[in-house]
Amino acid sequence: MTQLILQxxxxxxxxxxxxxxxxxxxxxxxxxxxxxxxxxxxILMIGxxxxxxxxxxxxxDPFLSLPIVFIxxxxxxxxxxxxxxxxxTRTEIHTRIKNSLLISFGLVLVLQALAVxxxxxxxxxxxxxxxxxxxxxxxVRVPVVRLAGLVVALVAALVLEWLLNRTxxxxxxxxxxxxxxxxxxxxxxxxxxxxxxxxxxxxxxGLAGSLVTLGYSVSPNIxxxxxxxxxxxxxxxxxxxxxxxxxxxxxxxxxxxxxxxWLGGEYREVAALVLFLVVLSIRPQGFFGRAYA
Amino acid sequence: xxxxxxxxxxxxxxxxxxxxxxxxxxxxxxxxxGPNGAGKTTTLLALMGLLPVVAGSVTFNGDSLxxxxxxxxxxxxxxxxxxxxxxxxxxxVEENLELGAYTSRSRSPRQEAMAEILDIFPQLAERKSQLGxxxxxxxxxxxxxxxxxxxxxxxxxxxxxxxxxxxxxxxHIFEVIAQIRDRGVSVLMVExxxxxxxxxxxxxxxxxxxxxxxxxxxxxxxxxxxxxQAYLSL
Numbered sequence: 001m002t003q004l005i006l007q008x009x010x011x012x013x014x015x016x017x018x019x020x021x022x023x024x025x026x027x028x029x030x031x032x033x034x035x036x037x038x039x040x041x042x043i044l045m046i047g048x049x050x051x052x053x054x055x056x057x058x059x060x061d062p063f064l065s066l067p068i069v070f071i072x073x074x075x076x077x078x079x080x081x082x083x084x085x086x087x088x089t090r091t092e093i094h095t096r097i098k099n100s101l102l103i104s105f106g107l108v109l110v111l112q113a114l115a116v117x118x119x120x121x122x123x124x125x126x127x128x129x130x131x132x133x134x135x136x137x138x139x140v141r142v143p144v145v146r147l148a149g150l151v152v153a154l155v156a157a158l159v160l161e162w163l164l165n166r167t168x169x170x171x172x173x174x175x176x177x178x179x180x181x182x183x184x185x186x187x188x189x190x191x192x193x194x195x196x197x198x199x200x201x202x203x204x205x206g207l208a209g210s211l212v213t214l215g216y217s218v219s220p221n222i223x224x225x226x227x228x229x230x231x232x233x234x235x236x237x238x239x240x241x242x243x244x245x246x247x248x249x250x251x252x253x254x255x256x257x258x259x260x261x262w263l264g265g266e267y268r269e270v271a272a273l274v275l276f277l278v279v280l281s282i283r284p285q286g287f288f289g290r291a292y293a
Numbered sequence: 294x295x296x297x298x299x300x301x302x303x304x305x306x307x308x309x310x311x312x313x314x315x316x317x318x319x320x321x322x323x324x325x326x327g328p329n330g331a332g333k334t335t336t337l338l339a340l341m342g343l344l345p346v347v348a349g350s351v352t353f354n355g356d357s358l359x360x361x362x363x364x365x366x367x368x369x370x371x372x373x374x375x376x377x378x379x380x381x382x383x384x385x386v387e388e389n390l391e392l393g394a395y396t397s398r399s400r401s402p403r404q405e406a407m408a409e410i411l412d413i414f415p416q417l418a419e420r421k422s423q424l425g426x427x428x429x430x431x432x433x434x435x436x437x438x439x440x441x442x443x444x445x446x447x448x449x450x451x452x453x454x455x456x457x458x459x460x461x462x463x464x465h466i467f468e469v470i471a472q473i474r475d476r477g478v479s480v481l482m483v484e485x486x487x488x489x490x491x492x493x494x495x496x497x498x499x500x501x502x503x504x505x506x507x508x509x510x511x512x513x514x515x516x517x518x519x520x521x522q523a524y525l526s527l
Binding site (some may be wrong): 031090168171172175177178179181182184185186187188189190 | 341344362363364367368372373375379381382383384388391393394396430440444509
């Protein structure tokens with residue numbers, strides 16, 4: 001029993017790292033553009049296929065291809081912003097959420113259909129020589145690829161936090177998220193900030209897609225499931241802290257995993273949604289959300 | 294330097310500004326006075342490209358500004374300090390000032406500019422690492438002015454700088470505005486604090502329901518019985 005619990009704590013934390021990484025991009029786009037992109041999971045899915053084909057077509061190791069996936073998905077995000085989301089951010093802040101929901105839900109359907117058409121509905125995974133390797137600590141097995149995924153999630157959060165707090169561009173991003181009008185009056189090209197922020201959000205989804213394809217699997221319909229987890233994580237964490245998002249992701253993964261052990265596998269998702277509702281009603285700004293007077 | 298002619302601005306179908314003309318000559322303080330809802334803020338926002346201009350022209354040093362995005366106007370040295378909360382609450386005092394020097398015209402001399410501003414507002418120096426949102430109203434207005442000065446303005450536009458501030462702080466702010474003019478920066482200021490505004494301004498316009506109804510050098514205008522009756526409660 002102890003072994004089972006320890007093992008599920010570890011797997012919960014490992015999958016939680018993924019939840020955190022997926023939520024990081026979703027929260028970043030939401031915080032800066034006030035755009036709720038429910039197609040975030042589909043962007044992840046596309047990123048997963050980029051990594052998959054880089055591996056099968058060119059034999060590129062999935063960790064070596066991470067920078068390539070990041071750049072490709074950054075470009076894909078920039079394209080999506082120019083073609084679709086630019087029209088959302090032209091509107092007033094309070095109408096952006098509903099407009100972006102409509103647009104991104106359409107995007108979900110389009111990207112899924114295109115993925116089935118071009119990549120088929122088969123479930124794919126990247127299996128490298130080290131895919132089944134694991135580190136054994138006492139009674140617990142830690143699969144290396146999932147552990148590496150957690151490390152990437154942590155590094156991504158820290159880099160994003162550094163960018164926001166320590167660079168000139170980061171200050172411009174924070175100013176724009178607080179009040180875009182005043183940011184424009186400061187001389188910031190708000191549209192450029194939006195474009196880059198959305199592209200970063202898509203690139204983060206791409207990173208998550210690579211790691212999901214490596215540690216789990218990718219198929220055209222995985223997107224919404226990941227988006228849902230990311231939404232729960234964002235509500236748990238609140239906006240404002242990047243490492244808070246990762247912590248909330250770990251917390252969600254852990255809760256699900258322990259619920260599965262103690263209550264049975266069918267309660268995994270239920271536990272996540274109950275947690276979501278409880279936090280929403282008791283602490284709507286989230287664990288780490290900032291509230292300014 | 295700034296010349297506005299026949300400016301008309303509307304929110305959708307509702308026109309608020311009807312053919313307003315005024316100018317701000319080099320090195321002077323010009324104030325636009327008028328009651329609430331006269332269209333003062335609307336005029337300023339349209340000037341900065343944040344509201345669509347229906348008709349009229351706006352030129353700055355001879356170049357038309359109509360249709361330029363806001364950030365490019367800032368790049369040319371037109372800085373608007375909006376009404377209330379002009380500084381960012383989620384950034385520290387120092388970050389706000391740093392961000393003030395965002396444009397390429399202001400980036401390189403920002404160290405000296407920062408020292409100069411902390412000299413004008415020593416209170417800000419004490420609160421350098423505090424978040425903007427934790428400052429008092431007066432400190433926050435000082436930060437807003439400091440942040441605007443960091444951008445090296447040629448024309449500083451202030452929308453009701455005295456709003457919600459204690460009289461003693463208003464006096465200090467107005468002194469600073471006069472100093473800014475004396476350093477060669479032109480100032481355009483919208484105010485409801487008519488008496489003090491006329492005291493430091495060189496020229497004034499009175500805006501009512503979207504049109505200019507009176508204008509003249511401030512000394513003449515403060516002697517005008519109509520202005521005295523309507524705004525100075527004499």
